[in-house]
Amino acid sequence: MSTLADKRFVLITGKGGVGKTTVCAAEALALAARGKRVLVAMCNAKERLSAMFGVPPLGSEVSAVADGVWAVNIDPERALEEYGTLVLHSRALYKTLFDNRYVRTFLRAVPGMQEWAMLGKAWWHTTETRADGSFRYDVVILDAPATGHGLDMLRVPKVILDVVPPGLLRRDAERAWAMFRDPTTCALVLVTLPEEMPTTETIELAHALTEMGLPIGRVVVNGVLPPLFSRDERAALLHDAPGDPAAPGETALVAARDRATRERVQAESLARLARELPVPPAFLPLLMEDAAQPSAIRLLAKRV
Ligand SMILES: Nc1ncnc2c1ncn2[C@@H]1O[C@H](COP(=O)(O)OP(=O)(O)OP(=O)(O)O)[C@@H](O)[C@H]1O
Numbered sequence: 001m002s003t004l005a006d007k008r009f010v011l012i013t014g015k016g017g018v019g020k021t022t023v024c025a026a027e028a029l030a031l032a033a034r035g036k037r038v039l040v041a042m043c044n045a046k047e048r049l050s051a052m053f054g055v056p057p058l059g060s061e062v063s064a065v066a067d068g069v070w071a072v073n074i075d076p077e078r079a080l081e082e083y084g085t086l087v088l089h090s091r092a093l094y095k096t097l098f099d100n101r102y103v104r105t106f107l108r109a110v111p112g113m114q115e116w117a118m119l120g121k122a123w124w125h126t127t128e129t130r131a132d133g134s135f136r137y138d139v140v141i142l143d144a145p146a147t148g149h150g151l152d153m154l155r156v157p158k159v160i161l162d163v164v165p166p167g168l169l170r171r172d173a174e175r176a177w178a179m180f181r182d183p184t185t186c187a188l189v190l191v192t193l194p195e196e197m198p199t200t201e202t203i204e205l206a207h208a209l210t211e212m213g214l215p216i217g218r219v220v221v222n223g224v225l226p227p228l229f230s231r232d233e234r235a236a237l238l239h240d241a242p243g244d245p246a247a248p249g250e251t252a253l254v255a256a257r258d259r260a261t262r263e264r265v266q267a268e269s270l271a272r273l274a275r276e277l278p279v280p281p282a283f284l285p286l287l288m289e290d291a292a293q294p295s296a297i298r299l300l301a302k303r304v
């Protein structure tokens with residue numbers, strides 16, 4: 001398994017609802033346990049990360065959520081405003097320009113502006129330093145949007161390089177793009193479930209990212225069931241036709257067949273992922289309790 005501990009920027013993406021935020025939280029805790037200072041950046045999300053750490057809701061100011069872990073929910077409008085002030089060297093000038101309704105509407109309509117505001121801000125956190133000159137965070141983890149939007153977001157820096165004339169925006173996009181493409185500093189983590197559709201989507205996503213020259217550092221298969229049946233037992237269970245539902249033991253057999261079906265789908269998904277992805281998949285178990293609470297995240301952190 002590749003290590004994320006030596007990376008500066010980790011971007012986590014995958015299909016909606018597969019456990020991206022859960023994996024962000026678990027990875028952050030695991031890295032902090034190894035002595036790293038970690039920032040988790042969310043993309044303007046209706047965030048559930050605070051529940052996972054048992055802290056009050058997160059805002060657009062960085063706050064501490066655990067020992068060695070900080071988090072921020074990036075608000076793209078605010079990020080853009082901060083960035084505008086930086087570029088124009090004056091908040092007063094920014095206000096004059098950007099409080100204008102037409103300028104705001106225009107900015108919102110520029111394709112990729114919102115995405116860059118969040119991706120660029122997350123990258124900028126990797127450049128922040130402390131008074132002694134050391135980096136404020138060893139690792140920044142970005143809880144990126146789901147597959148399609150995540151890809152759109154990652155395409156923006158290259159578009160800026162292609163169309164924006166030299167200047168601060170272009171210079172930052174260049175530095176960010178160089179970091180994202182460098183496997184020694186950046187890792188993309190794809191989260192998926194051991195099911196057919198997410199598996200197909202993950203393989204396609206991995207190909208698209210590889211084509212863009214982005215390094216896939218890890219694939220996490222979340223919600224893996226411990227197999228109860230061997231391959232032969234599975235085959236035997238699924239081979240038998242359902243019997244009389246009133247017959248003794250039939251309810252147990254129905255449950256066993258359901259489980260065997262899930263295990264077969266899971267085994268097929270894992271085999272496909274192992275065959276078609278550039279890195280061997282890592283697994284996280286399916287928890288029976290509510291996973292969005294600190295005790296569950298601590299448990300998952302031990303497994304990542
Ligand atoms: N290993 C697990 N075992 C049990 N439940 C899990 C596990 N991983 C995640 N969950 C639960 O699944 C739900 C979705 O997880 P999460 O919010 O991390 O997904 P997501 O990919 O970030 O979703 P979204 O695309 O909406 O941001 C949550 O209720 C979470 O607690």
Ligand SMILES: [Mg+2]
Binds near residue numbers: 020021022143
């Ligand atoms: Mg999420």
